Structures are given as structure tokens and as C-alpha cells.
Amino acid sequence: MSLNVEHHATRTLPSEKPLRLLDNAGHAVDGSETGGFSLPPVERLLELYRRMVVARRFDVQVTALTKQGRLATYPSAYGQEACEIGVISAITADDWFFPTYRDSIALLTRGIAPGEILTSFRGDWHNGYDQHRYRTTAQATPLATQALHAVGLAHAARLRRDPIVALTFLGDGATSEGDAHEAFNFAAVWQTPTVFLVQNNQFAISTPVARQTHAATLADKAVGYGMPGYHVDGNDVAAMYAVAHAAVERARSGGGPTLIEGLTYRIESHTNSDDPTRYRKAREVEHWKRRDPIERLEKYLVSEGALSDATRAEIADAAESLARETREVMTREAVIDPLELFDHVYSRPRAALLEQRAALEAELAGAAR
Amino acid sequence: MSLNVEHHATRTLPSEKPLRLLDNAGHAVDGSETGGFSLPPVERLLELYRRMVVARRFDVQVTALTKQGRLATYPSAYGQEACEIGVISAITADDWFFPTYRDSIALLTRGIAPGEILTSFRGDWHNGYDQHRYRTTAQATPLATQALHAVGLAHAARLRRDPIVALTFLGDGATSEGDAHEAFNFAAVWQTPTVFLVQNNQFAISTPVARQTHAATLADKAVGYGMPGYHVDGNDVAAMYAVAHAAVERARSGGGPTLIEGLTYRIESHTNSDDPTRYRKAREVEHWKRRDPIERLEKYLVSEGALSDATRAEIADAAESLARETREVMTREAVIDPLELFDHVYSRPRAALLEQRAALEAELAGAAR
Amino acid sequence: MTTTHTEPTPATDAAASAPQPLTMAGALNAALRDEMAADDRVVVYGEDVGPLGGVFRVTDGLQAAFGDERVWDSPLAESGIVGTAIGMALYGMRPVVEMQFDAFSYPAFEQIVSHVAKMRNRTKGRVELPIVIRIPCAGAIGGVEHHSDSSEAYWASTPGLTVVMPSSPADAYSMLREAIRSDDPVVFMEPKSRYWSKAPLTLPVQTAPMDRAQVVREGTDVTLIGYGPTVRTALDAASAAEAEDLSIEVIDLRSLSPFDDETVSASVRKTSRAAVIHEAAQFGGYGAEVAARITERNFFHLAAPVLRITGYDIPYPSPKLEEHYLPTPDRVLAAIAGWEWDLA
Amino acid sequence: MTTTHTEPTPATDAAASAPQPLTMAGALNAALRDEMAADDRVVVYGEDVGPLGGVFRVTDGLQAAFGDERVWDSPLAESGIVGTAIGMALYGMRPVVEMQFDAFSYPAFEQIVSHVAKMRNRTKGRVELPIVIRIPCAGAIGGVEHHSDSSEAYWASTPGLTVVMPSSPADAYSMLREAIRSDDPVVFMEPKSRYWSKAPLTLPVQTAPMDRAQVVREGTDVTLIGYGPTVRTALDAASAAEAEDLSIEVIDLRSLSPFDDETVSASVRKTSRAAVIHEAAQFGGYGAEVAARITERNFFHLAAPVLRITGYDIPYPSPKLEEHYLPTPDRVLAAIAGWEWDLA
Numbered sequence A, B: 001m002s003l004n005v006e007h008h009a010t011r012t013l014p015s016e017k018p019l020r021l022l023d024n025a026g027h028a029v030d031g032s033e034t035g036g037f038s039l040p041p042v043e044r045l046l047e048l049y050r051r052m053v054v055a056r057r058f059d060v061q062v063t064a065l066t067k068q069g070r071l072a073t074y075p076s077a078y079g080q081e082a083c084e085i086g087v088i089s090a091i092t093a094d095d096w097f098f099p100t101y102r103d104s105i106a107l108l109t110r111g112i113a114p115g116e117i118l119t120s121f122r123g124d125w126h127n128g129y130d131q132h133r134y135r136t137t138a139q140a141t142p143l144a145t146q147a148l149h150a151v152g153l154a155h156a157a158r159l160r161r162d163p164i165v166a167l168t169f170l171g172d173g174a175t176s177e178g179d180a181h182e183a184f185n186f187a188a189v190w191q192t193p194t195v196f197l198v199q200n201n202q203f204a205i206s207t208p209v210a211r212q213t214h215a216a217t218l219a220d221k222a223v224g225y226g227m228p229g230y231h232v233d234g235n236d237v238a239a240m241y242a243v244a245h246a247a248v249e250r251a252r253s254g255g256g257p258t259l260i261e262g263l264t265y266r267i268e269s270h271t272n273s274d275d276p277t278r279y280r281k282a283r284e285v286e287h288w289k290r291r292d293p294i295e296r297l298e299k300y301l302v303s304e305g306a307l308s309d310a311t312r313a314e315i316a317d318a319a320e321s322l323a324r325e326t327r328e329v330m331t332r333e334a335v336i337d338p339l340e341l342f343d344h345v346y347s348r349p350r351a352a353l354l355e356q357r358a359a360l361e362a363e364l365a366g367a368a369r
Numbered sequence C, D: 001m002t003t004t005h006t007e008p009t010p011a012t013d014a015a016a017s018a019p020q021p022l023t024m025a026g027a028l029n030a031a032l033r034d035e036m037a038a039d040d041r042v043v044v045y046g047e048d049v050g051p052l053g054g055v056f057r058v059t060d061g062l063q064a065a066f067g068d069e070r071v072w073d074s075p076l077a078e079s080g081i082v083g084t085a086i087g088m089a090l091y092g093m094r095p096v097v098e099m100q101f102d103a104f105s106y107p108a109f110e111q112i113v114s115h116v117a118k119m120r121n122r123t124k125g126r127v128e129l130p131i132v133i134r135i136p137c138a139g140a141i142g143g144v145e146h147h148s149d150s151s152e153a154y155w156a157s158t159p160g161l162t163v164v165m166p167s168s169p170a171d172a173y174s175m176l177r178e179a180i181r182s183d184d185p186v187v188f189m190e191p192k193s194r195y196w197s198k199a200p201l202t203l204p205v206q207t208a209p210m211d212r213a214q215v216v217r218e219g220t221d222v223t224l225i226g227y228g229p230t231v232r233t234a235l236d237a238a239s240a241a242e243a244e245d246l247s248i249e250v251i252d253l254r255s256l257s258p259f260d261d262e263t264v265s266a267s268v269r270k271t272s273r274a275a276v277i278h279e280a281a282q283f284g285g286y287g288a289e290v291a292a293r294i295t296e297r298n299f300f301h302l303a304a305p306v307l308r309i310t311g312y313d314i315p316y317p318s319p320k321l322e323e324h325y326l327p328t329p330d331r332v333l334a335a336i337a338g339w340e341w342d343l344a
């Protein structure tokens, strides 16, 4: 492409030890561990904290509603808030986001209402929000497929000289799919403004990441595409945000794609229908609960004197009010017209579908009589 | 798998400059350029020379026959003999080979008769040789698909504790396919005895390798799978053989897969129906002709006094007699029974196919009458 | 390479003598277990089939029983799963691989269509691929998008594949064992909504050969053809029709490819009317082939066109709408009532 | 984002006023050229579509004319090509992508079936994907394995896709322009064996809407239905039948999805006999749908079962055997002669 200035392949191995800015006790770390990134300003961290607390409350609420049978399914991101919120907060409303089923809380942070996010999981319709309005696509189920959509959109924006970025999330398991490879490769060859976040939550349903890759880190994959790769402590929101922010700005200014691996852990089961006791030990879960991303940041903010009781209470209120809203919206049954089944398959009506629509209409009328 | 001893991910960047043992003038190079490999014994090199000369004669003959219309298509490997012959010579008759359409000369080296190799390209039947007998699968057309077959077979052998190796060839273009990624990944995760040769002949039909990857080398891909990768001068048969031999022996002894990139050039058009003047300059082709792999080894052998006139004549004779055999077999039309169309689709006859067979039989009888 | 092919000494033999209620998932599990015990070339792999036992628990306990060299979790890549199965089969193994749902078999489409289906023919029978690709199929389980596709028409229209779908625990057991023993690749489709349906069974059970359709209820007025999940629909419709003095013969197709013309045509010639039920969309669905070949072979015996009672020509809907999409006994009976009966 | 949608000022307008002999490949090339000139949202990419102009030269000269930001060679990965096209369409582009051959579209199967086909419905029409997936299709070109598949049944049976196949240069031009202008994704199938067939044309030419079938030869005794490469077969059969006083009406289907019931049923009601021809295998092929719906809608007008003259139920054969596989005019006439004409 003539847009291509001379780009040189990045040929650096990501650090094997995940880089971080805060340790588990909430202390800022220095030097070698930070990979040259610096702590975001405290107001930014406070905002990330607020978002994480609200997100977790939402996630816990939805899991509870799912157990009550109000949703068909819900894949929780409990424990992954630093990845989800840290990275989604690095893009603007003009940028695009290509999420998976796991990323409901990132959608929430993107301003989408609970009822619209949950339309699909409660079984009303496949997708409930306006993708153009939120510049956020439907939560992809076929693994890694959405990464290619992100690359295509980013390429289109680049051709239009629009300085926007396409961000996409993938799981550790999804990196094994052919589409993940094709997405990384197209992005690198076309030098598209795409940021890939691989949330390595260490499981694909029951399969541990050791059965997905033989590489030391998933970020190592970046080398094969000549793009920068970062291996980051996925429970350190400061680091996740800082690395993502740098990647987003590099992408925006024509520097091409970046692959970020956030090393984290899925605390909940895969979805409500999963039974994790079959494949992992409670001890392991406990270990990771002690590395909670929200607590870590909270300790830091407290030590910096940046989290007043008033703020804390205000955030808790916001979280509770969102939980209430979520409960309410999930209690009201949505009105779904079965005849809409036929209305969106094609842009122009098809005779055969109109026949089938009429048949269902007659059937419904008969049943109503 | 319980077969898995503790394997550690290989995390070394392949050298950006292709490693080699002989320079273009046929001089042995030393130290840093060799990547620690040493020149194979001269008898081995002489045998590789013989094989390359014979292979080239075959290739040239088949290209000529194709121009005469005796074959439906023929993808030539002219110029790639060091990759083809060097690597195929590193495995034994007990090992398995998973070639592509490009690799007819490797099949020849594997002992398969010209008529059997060319059955598919002359349009007689999809595949003409006994895959089990030669431990060589049909020349794959759907790109990169065969790499997965190689991994599967290698894994089965590993489970059986059979010390065999599965070798597969891919093109530079094929590395972009999802299946290439999945093959590399499965091989690395399962630690199968598989050797991948990527023949980087710098074009996928008309598309230059710069549009396939942004990485500095295709061997860099190995890093993302935690397996060893080698970037080798693909016109140096000594280097190709040495690197492949080491990879094969590592695989055989349980050391897992290796990715080898041979940097070479496709001198001929993609196939007979291609028009390379549309996408590359004659000058470039001339440049690469001056880096001919056979001449390079010949210079070395001559300088070592290892290539007598008698040997040279004897090799030329062998090549000519193979060319003659090839011409002869391609002049005789093979007998193909159209009714065989129905006989191999399933192991047991199906009623509907028997009906269709009978219909064609009646049609043929009618036409014969 | 040494392989041991012990003659069938099913692991279930001793345990089960009196009929035990068994689910279809349980029957499939027993079939895998027994075939693995009988033949050490049989290996089982795919996504989450190991410690978890598969998301539908069909492989439950197999890794514990046979070890992780016979049953294992593969990397998450369907083309990789099927592609490596081809290589394993080439080396003499008999891989049974699982696709987690219909829609997640699509990444493996090229390997299935361009290799699994074509290998035998390509090599004039010199290379056989005894692979079983298990696909939990169809809908009616309240699954979100991509979890309820009906992919059978893609496979059944591909020459070189054998495609079967059991509708009962007994058939599930018997047909899966037969599929694993087949020297040809088999796409083995398991109707998800029937996984937890139960029947009393004594194992091992051997039902009709997997390439034969079965008359599962006799009747004289209409031949109603179902497979997998719609056999239940057909039987329910037939029971309901009894009240209206309409005698429906129900055929469980069992094998989608090959098609058992003999059984189907015999029934149609008796009843002179036929209808086929499936969940997939109608247009280009498997029912088109059923209707076309019944008509070709029995045109002058037919009193009315072959009916197709199917899903609509739309993507499978979300959970709250699937009840409107799925063919029901009522819909079947309404369609049958719509025939011009007086012309018979 | 700014997009310019200039109203059609076809690049070919000025150049061509008197009819010029044009091949189908040339007509397709002109359609791309004219649509790219008219709408700067149209981009063309795929394998070897740039400097080479595609292996069939359909994109010949386009990169030179429009630059490498409108026409470019992508990495060699079909899922990647279709997957990125989805993203580009989402951003307001109208990508036209090329699959090199039918069989090489299979790696893109998941992206096509799970996203391209479903996006509009998934989003209640909020997201449209105006993508054209061009597939050089079918056989009869002496191609080695994997170069002659007929994949139309896979696409046509997938709800959400529009599938069309021209049989002449004029239709190729007109239908491709219409496909690019469609707000829905279109699988645009190009019969390889017809690429070099010529017709005198003045561009721009506008033929019937792409969703309509066309009666391309009138007749009274039989309705013979073809599409793409088999329209020629049908016309040849009709000419030969004339000698035997058999009047065959030939329909060029043009659109495989949707199906033009109106045109087809009208013809069948006139002739009372119908046959469909395609290269693909018969079992589960597109002809099954044609036969099934003709029969459903016109049963009491039919004097005989709808015939299918198709490829055999085997993988597409090697070049030296394809003549025995492909439906020929003779085979069509023999099949027609096999009907029980006296019963009519």
C-alpha cells in the first residue's frame, strides 16, 4: 500500500516475567519490572478504580440473576477487571471495540446500558445495542473471528486517513484458532491501527493454557508477525492501562498493531453451566483471589491518600444503583414480536420469507383465538 | 500427555542473515555465518549433487512436456533444488513426507517413478502412487492443509513409540493460512516429531513475500510456538541438509518440532499458465540464476577435487536416462476406466452409486455401438 | 507399528444385565468406552473432552479410564483437530474427535470437505480414513447464537462422507460403535436436545445397521419422515393424529448419507403421501433431497406433493423465539391437513 | 468519514458505443471498473488480484487504474480476506473480494456462514454488510483436483446470503454491478468454463434484475432449468430436440437465492414437465431444492417427476475423466426421453 512508509519489523522478545507497575501489595515497583512504562496520574487511576468497582458489582449482580434463571447464560469476568477496564479505558468514543462474550463489563464502561448488553444473554435477540452508535460490535462467540473484523475496520479507517483505532479482545484459548493468526498477520502486513488484547485467564473452559501453547508467553507470538508484544501483569490495572495507552497512541499515529497479553485468572466458572471443580483446585482459585486487581489498586490509592471515605461511598452508591437498574431491567420481560424473525434477514423482502411470515402470523392468530 | 517430559520453550531469535555453509562461489564459510553447523562429508555432498542434477533434468523435461500439452499443469521447482533435495535427503524411507504440488522432485528423490508422480498433473487420476509404500502423501493443493496431517501422523507415531519423523513442505504464501499456524501450534504443544520446511521462494503466484509477512524472516514465526527456527540460505544445499538433518534427529529423539525457512527463488513461472512478466523483472530472475544451487555445490566439489569427469558423465547419463523414461511414460496414454469413478468413494458399494455406475456403463456401451 | 484389535469384550457387558434407564449422552459414553476397550487404535480428542468430559459430558470419565494417551484435550482449533485426525488415521489410528457445536465445526470445513471426504477416492482406496467426527447438533436447548445450527445439509451433500444421526439411546450406542468400526469417515451428529432423553437399555445393544432407515411406527395414510430430534416430533404428531383417525407411519431416517431409498419408497408406495420434518431452514435443506428423491422414484404413487415441515429460511433465532421456529406436532398436523385430501 | 458516491458515469460509457465482442471475464472486469469509478467506497482485494489481475484476469488493469489503495494483493488466507472485508464493510466500504477457486473459499466458511450471512439479522438491520464475494466456480476447464468444485449448494442453503451466477457476458456485467450496489452480501459465482465465451455488447448494459430468472428460449413441452455453465448445455439440448419435434423452454435461473418461483412455476404450468441441470453432485445438490419446490407448488400440473441431470455423487474427477462426469445435451435428452411420455 502506498500508505506504507518504511516499517521495520519489531524483533524484540517480550519479557518472560510479566511487566507491572504496582505489586500485589499496591506498592509502585521500579526499574526493570516496569518495561519503561510509568504510573498513570492518580486521577486516572482513581477513575480506573471507580470503573472496576462498578464493573465488578455489575458482574456479580448478573451472575446472581443468571443463577436465578433470568439469563440463558453469562460468562463472568470476575477477577479480570484490570484487563477489561484498563484496556478499554485506553481508547476513546471514536475508536472501535470488538469484544467477546466475556467482555460485558468493558461494554458497560463503554456506556452501553445493562439491558442492551444483556439482550443476547437473556435470549431476547442476538444483539441488543447499536453497534454504530457505540462503535462496539456484538460480543463474538465464534472464537477469534472478531479479530479479523477489527483488522478490516482499522484498515478501512487507515485508507480514509481517519485517526481511529480498533481494539479487540481475545482469550488465551482463542489464540490457537487460525483466525487469530490471520488477524495478527493481516494487521502487521497492512500496518493497521489495531490493538490486540489477549486475556490469558489461564483456561479455555477446562483446558489450561499449557495445552494451548508451548511458548513461554502468548506475547511471544508477536515476534512472528514483526509487531511489538507485551507480557503484562493482567491484575495490575495501572500497567494494563499504561501499556494499552501507549499501543493505542502508536497505532493512532501510524505505528501499526500491538499484541498485549494480560496474565490474569478467571475466578468464576466459564459460564453458569460449567463445573470447574472437575478441572481445577479450589486452592488455585484462592491463590488468585488473593491477587485481586481491585484490592491492589485500592491499596495503592489509599497509601497515596487518594481515596477518601466520601469517594469510596460515592462509588459504592454508583455501583449499587447500577446493580439496581440491572435487576430492574432484567425483571421486566422485553417485548419481542415473533414476526420480527423475518424482517432483518435481508434488506429487501423476499417472497418466500413473506409466505413464511404470513404462515406464522396465521398460526399466532389461531393460537390467540 | 504423559509422554511429555519437561520441555522448555525455545526462545531464540533466528539469525536475520540466512545461515550458510557455502558461499555463492562455492567456498566454505566459517564461524558466525554457519550457526554452528558443519559441512556434511564430501560423499554426502556428492550424493546431494547427483540428486540435484537428476532432479533438475527431470524438472526441465516435465516443463517441456507441459509446454507440449502433455500435462494439464506442472509447478516447477527449478532453482529450489537445494531446499527440495537437501531436506528430503535428511529423512529415511521409514519417515513420512507431506509434500505440496511444488515438490515433485523431492518425490522423485523418494523413489517414486515419474509416471506415478505425474499421474495427477497429466490429469489421469488425483494421485498416482501408493502413499503407504512410499510413506509420502499426495501432493497437497489446498495450502497448508497437509502440515496438519504431518503433525497428526507424527503424534500417532509418538504415541506408538515409533521413532519416525514426519516432514512437510510449505510455501512462503502458505504460512499466511490459518492451518499453518494450527499445525505449528499443535506440533509444539504435543511436541511431535515434525519438521516444517518453509520454502521461501519469494512469491505466492504473483504476490511477493513482503505482502505475506511483516516479520524479518519467516523463521521468526517459530518463536511464537516455543520451537526452534532456522533461517537458512535455501540455495546452499550443504546448509539445508545440515540444518534439516539436525532437526530430524532432534525430532526422532523426542526433542519436538523445528521450523526451517529456506530462502530461495522460483526461477520458472508459478505454473505453465502463469505470466510472471506481469509482476517481476527479468533482472531479478537473472540475479537469482547467478545464485544457482547446483553450480554452487559443483564449484565446491570441483575445488575439493571430488567431482571427476567420469562421475560427472555418469550423473549426466543417469539424468538423461530419467528424462527419456519420463518422455516415454508421458507419451503412452494411461488406460483409465471411467467406471472406476464410482469404485473408490466409499469402502462399501452404495446403491445410488451403483445406479449411476450402471447408467454410465449403458451410456458408454451405447456410444461404443 | 503394532496394533491390538481385541474382539469386542465390552466394558459394559458384565455391569449391565437387566435394562437400566440410560440417557443418550450416557449411551454415547458407553459406546466410546466399549469401543476403546475393544480396540486400542481408538483415540478420543477435542476441546474439553478430557477432565471435563466434554461440555455435554459424552466423554465423561474416559480419560480417567484410558489415560491421557487415549483421551486428551487438544488446542482450541477445529481445523487442527480434524487435520491432525487425518494424519493419525493415516498412521493406523481410529480417531474420534468432537466439535463442540455445529457452528464450531465450520473452521474445519476445508479439512472435512477437501480431505476427509476425498481421500479414499483420491488414492483409489489406498488410503482409508476411519475417522469419526462427532457433532452435537441442532437446537431447542435455549442456546445463544451459534449454539443451535443444523449443519447436516452441508455434510450430507458432500460426496465421500457418511452422515448419520441417532434419535434414541439404543441407536446412539449401536450406531456410534458401528461408526467407529467403519473404515470410512463418518460425520456422527448428536441431537443436543435428546442428550438427556432416557430409555431402558441392556448394553451392549445392537440395533439395525446404521445405513438403514427404520419404521418406528406403522401407519397407512401418511409417511412421516424425521431424523434426530424430529423423530420425537413425528411420533407425537402420529399419536395426536390417531384421535382424528389418521394413521401415520413414522420413519426414523438414521442415515442421512447414504439414503435408504428402499425403506422410504416402500412406505411411500403404501401410504401414497409423505412429509419430512427437520429443524434446519427449508431452502436447500436436507428435506429438499428427501422430497426430490421420493418424488423421482415414486411419482405415480404419490397422491400429493411431498411436504416439508422445517425451520424458516432465517438464521436460527434467539432462545426466547425458538419455540416459534421449531417444527411442532401441531405444525405437522396442520400441514398434513392442508393437503388436497379429496384428490387422493 | 467522508465517502463520495458519484452517480454512475461508467468508464466504459464513452469508449463503447457500437457493440463490441466481449468475454465474460472482460465484462466482469468492466463492471468492476465502472462500479469503482462510480463509487469510491468500492475496493477490490484478494489473492493475486493486483499486478497479475487475478488468475483469470478478471481484475486486469484495475490496480493500475485505481491505485493500490483501491485494489491490492492480500496475504494468502481466505478467512482473513472475508473476515477483514466484514470490518471494512462495517466502516462503510464496499469490498469486492475474490476467492481463487470454489474449493479455496472453504477456509472462509466460518466467516461467511457465521458472520456474513448472519450480521444483518443479528443486529436487527443496524449493521449491513455490502460485501461481494466473487467465486470462480464449477469445472470443465481441465483443472486438477480442487479446481472444479461446485460449491453453490453450501451457500444457497445458508439463510442470509444472496447467491447469483451469470451465464453470459451481458448478465455478468449487469449482475456484478447490481451485486456491488446491493446492501446485502452477495456470493457472486462466476462459471470458469464461460470466462472466455464472447458476446457482442455495448456497455453499460442493464439486464433483468439479478433476483429474477429469465426464459432464454421459449418452448411448450418441457421446462429445462440451468444456471451458469449449464445454460449453454440446456440451450444446446433444446436445439437438438427441435429436430425431434420436442419444444424445450429454457430457463436461466441467474439467482440461486432467492429463487424466482414466479417465473419457474409459470413455465412449468405451461409445459407440465421440468428438468434441472447442474454440474454438482446430485445428492443434496441445488437441484434438489429446485425439484422440491417446483413439485410443492405445481404438483397437480406436473405430468412427470422433475428430473435432475447432474454430476454423479462422487468427488469431481480428474481432467481426463471430467467429460464422463459433466451433464451433456445428450444426457439431458436421454433423461427426457426416459419420462413416461404416454402418461402425460
Ligand SMILES: Cc1ncc(C[n+]2csc(CCOP(=O)(O)OP(=O)(O)O)c2C)c(N)n1
Pocket: A102, A141, A142, A143, A170, A171, A172, A173, A174, A175, A201, A203, A204, A205, A266, A270, C047, C076, C100, C104, C107
Ligand atoms: C470456533 C469456536 N470453537 C469453539 C467454541 C466453544 N467455546 C466457547 S468459549 C470456549 C473457550 C474459550 O477460551 P478462551 O479463548 O481462553 O476465552 P475465555 O472463555 O477464557 O475468556 C470454547 C471452546 C467457540 N465459541 N468457537
Ligand SMILES: Cc1ncc(C[n+]2csc(CCOP(=O)(O)OP(=O)(O)O)c2C)c(N)n1
Pocket: B102, B141, B142, B143, B170, B171, B172, B173, B174, B175, B201, B203, B204, B205, B266, B270, D047, D076, D100, D104, D107
Ligand atoms: C487454500 C488455498 N488457497 C488458494 C490456493 C491457490 N494457490 C495455489 S498455489 C498458490 C500460491 C502459493 O504460494 P506459496 O505458498 O508461496 O507456494 P509456491 O507456489 O511459491 O511454492 C495459490 C494462491 C490454494 N491452492 N489453496
Ligand SMILES: [Mg+2]
Pocket: A171, A172, A173, A199, A200, A201, A202, A203, A204, A205
Ligand atoms: Mg481463557
Ligand SMILES: [Mg+2]
Pocket: B171, B172, B173, B199, B200, B201, B202, B203, B204, B205
Ligand atoms: Mg512461494
